[in-house]
Amino acid sequence: MRPKFYPSLVNDRFGDPVVFVDFLLERRAILFDLGDIHALPARSVLRVSDVFVSHTHIDHFAGFDRLLRLSVGRDRLIRLYGPPRFIANVEAKLAAYTWNLAETFVDDLVFEVVELEDAENCRAARFRLTRRFAREDLGSRKLRDGVLLDEPSLSVRAAMLEHRTPCLAFALQEPEHINVWKNRLDERGFVTGPWLAELKAAIFERKPDDTPMRVGLASGGERALPLGELRRDLVTITAGQKIAYVADAAFSPPNRRAIVDLARDADTLFIEAAFAAQDAEIAAGRAHLTTAQAGELARLANAVRVIPFHFSPRYAGEEACMLREVEDAFAGKPELA
Template identity: 45%
Template sequence: MLFDLGDTSTLSARELIRVSHVFVSHAHMDHIAGFERLLRLRLHRPLPLTLLGPPGFADQMQSRLGGYSWNLLCETSVDFRMTVQVFDGAQIVEVAEFAAREQFARRDLAVPELPRGAVCSEAEFEISAAALDHGIPSLAFAFRQRQRFNVWRSALDTLGLPVGHWIDEAKQALRDELPDDHMIAVPGTEPVPLGLLRAQVFERKPGQHFAYVTDAADTSANRARIIALARGADQLFIEAPFLHADKDVAQATRHLTARAAGEIAHIAGVRRVTPFHYSARYGADVAKLANEVSAAFNCK
């Protein structure tokens, strides 16, 4: 999964080939310009790709695809499909599919049924979003793992159990809170009661929670939405493009200051904050921005 798709130069082709979902805050160029490289790598591979963005995003992606000639694609081409979803701040309201075999002609699909605020819901995690005011809507995201189960490797060895897919099935059974006498099939050995695995092999941990916030004006409505997404997060990634001394520029371009980012992280009670999206105006002097975030975050 990727959160925004700007400069992908730090990602290898191997990594990009494995991406299934891209959550895009908004379509300013520095958040989506990496799409071309991703598409070029994925075009002849069948793994589907889902992109989600704010209102207008499906039309924007359709326009981007329309900027190329696809005459060499036909019904025998690799079945690569790209789905573009639009989130309006409360729910997904539009879904468009673009298939390589159809030369990326747009096909509108039914919208998925998800809880309010959710953009992706899987057995192991949920991703929710909020629309922030950046002059245009800019989406912020929170990733919440439902529950984590660590595996004690030494316990597997003691019980003579191999590593394999059955571990995922057992984790799902634990997540579903199935009874101790529920039997788990393990290849090459007798089925094992879930209770034994629960007691000896798996350790239940609270799920990880992180939030990603960028390109948002410092308004009380934005602060409230960011804090709701990030409250108690293990990790908050938040933009800190301008110093408080340059707050007029921040205000004019609808961005947070580093001090505002630190204050928000502090109020949300996150465990760690990682600032990013530094303005080029500070050159090599970006430590000033990080220091301003830290000072506001760590203030008592």
């Protein structure tokens, strides 16, 4: 099966943090972080439906202006997600410009902004161009397991990390694919019908194997069979794609636990590695990760592939060495003395 998500770093590893995730066969993309996005073509920016901002240090959020500039005059809804006080950050960005001609626009540009209040609660607000981006509060809701965005074909979960300021890490997850084999239905004398949707839902919800499920029969009518038997005989289940994004974070025990949990079994883990392994003390002072720490977290999370980024400019010209330190830790090789 072809992957649905195509993630890539927008800038080089020393540039502002931004990951662009393009969607297969959809005019849609999402962004993790919103640093400088000038390297992204306008047509790509205009596909972005959702933007997940880890925190609002300027190198992670300065790209908002370009997103805004390209989107004004278009009929668009863009959803933004961020840490505590994020709604006020977006409001302040929008308030920096004069919108006295807003009523003359026919197309409306709408931002829906969600901020985490803490690990379990979020609140939302809306800003519409035709209302001169006056803030409209949309209330609060409880978060279930950190899930910010929940659609049938994808979900995005956040974990709150500590970076001397609350900082969010994200995981984009495609649900598992449940494939029903038509030939196996025929062999058992079953017909397709609404019962298959019920079967898939029960598998998704991981109901117990002895759960009775109704089955449509080719001979007419239906009968009940246990879920476990139907799952074994009729379907194959393939894991969905998972992409995790971590920037920025101190290497503290709570952060380590949260990162490993969030990024577990990710196909691709983007993770900041601001400092070289030997500069762990400086990294700790700035609440950042080193190369070796990033590689170790990727290994502990059992990620398939790790993409380090956000290298400090002090290592200009040493990219290959930085990458090797990440890869060595990822492979479990002991650190060189």
